[in-house]
Amino acid sequence: MDQPFYDRISDSLRGIEADGLLKAERVLAGPQQAMVSVRGQHVLNLCANNYLGLAADPRVVTASVEATNRWGAGLASVRFICGTQEIHKTLEATTADYLGFEDSILFAAAFDANGAVFEPLLGAEDAIVSDSLNHASLIDGIRLSKARRYRFANNDMADLDRVLAQARAEGARTILIATDGVFSMDGTIADLGAIADLAEQHGALTLVDDCHATGLLGPGGRGSLAYRGVEGRIDILTGTFGKALSGSMGGFVAARRPVIDLLRQRARPYLFSNALAPGICGAALAAIEIARGTEGDALRERLERNTHRFRAGLAALGFDLLPGEHPIVPVMLYDAPKAKRMAEELLALGIYVTAFSFPVVPRGLARIRTQMSAHFTDDQIDHAVNAFAQAGRKLEIIQ
Ligand SMILES: *Cc1c(COP(=O)(O)O)cnc(C)c1O
Secondary structure, three states, X not given: OOHHHHHHHHHHHHHHHHOOOOOOOOOEOOXXXXXXXXXXXXXXXXXXXXXXXXXXXXXXXXXXHHHHHHHOOOOOOOHHHHOOOHHHHHHHHHHHHXXXXXXXEEEOOHHHHHHHHOOOOXXXXXXXXXXXXXXXXXXXXXXXXXXEEEEEOOOOHHHHHXXXXXXXXXXXXXXXXXXXXXXXXXXXXXXXXXHHHHHHHHOOEEEEEOOOOOOOXXXXXXXXXXXXXOOOOOOEEEEEOOOOOOOOOOEEEEEOHHHHHHHHHHOHHHHOOOOOOHHHHHHHHHHHHHHHOHHHHHHHHHHHHHHHHHHHHHHHHOOOEOOOOOOXXXXXXXXXXXXXXXXXXXXXXXXEOOEEOOOOOOOOOEEEEEEOOOOXXXXXXXHHHHHHHHHHHHOOOOO
């Protein structure tokens, strides 16, 4: 036994706790929905990615159960050995068709999709130009490729222009711009129109991770590409079924067919990991069907209304909100222990939120990241605003 090793681990944990950065996991006694039961308390949940409220939708749950009954609990195999069923092919074709790409490929999670996508497509002669606030999984995926790495300031198009010119001047063969469609900690929607323009000017490709947009943003819920009017101008899309599209799990890459074909041959998290469970595929298919239709339109309209109502309520109270239109509404507290106390006060008042601090957001930029859902009623939103008022006054965050 290496005692100094275990001592260092314990020291790290004590340090995290002393800095007020310890993340505790609260246990939900029941499914993910607007009202959840936490520690015997019935609370309004403002911190799930359940944007359309489909995570416990009976149709989605039933589709998952039926898929499990028909296709079994799982494949006990990677896709290429004996792990592909009709339901996987159907979900890949449906995802591609919904989002306007030639084909798509499934992964166990969007984290895996992002981890998988760069290494097989780009080599040491190539360059990846990455937004500085990109999701951790994009950052890790980019690190796993041999391509040269460049970074531009978050959603800063002048900086992107500069970095693209630099990558070109330094001899890059292919340049790929990688960005989140929505930056999950801020709710900022990427300036994809300008990114597509710059990509064309510099002869670069584009990849968008649309996890916080697929199903909820833009016409048909087709995501930030539809929202920004750049459908058909983005080369590669990555996304998740773990948020608006059922909340179950699973990720995908959508692109032109040869790109998907090569990923099937070379992507390591695809070749060396189990096929997606049929129940997950069933839930995702049911959610896509709802999201792409008229009911999805109604849910998105409701989500937008809820977001406006909540933002207006908090702004009127004097809270410091990051501006934006996305249902992510970040309430800035800056100080990590204060954000944590605010979350505790709100929970006592029946509002479930989570404080975000380092390393999930930069030091000194702690916040309560709230998220709206299409399923919230006006009364629930007003109750949340009142609880923010009460807790905010108690902690002297507002007057
Ligand atoms: C949530 C998220 C992921 C990870 O998705 P999973 O399917 O849960 O692994 C990746 N990228 C972004 C931008 C996300 O918000």
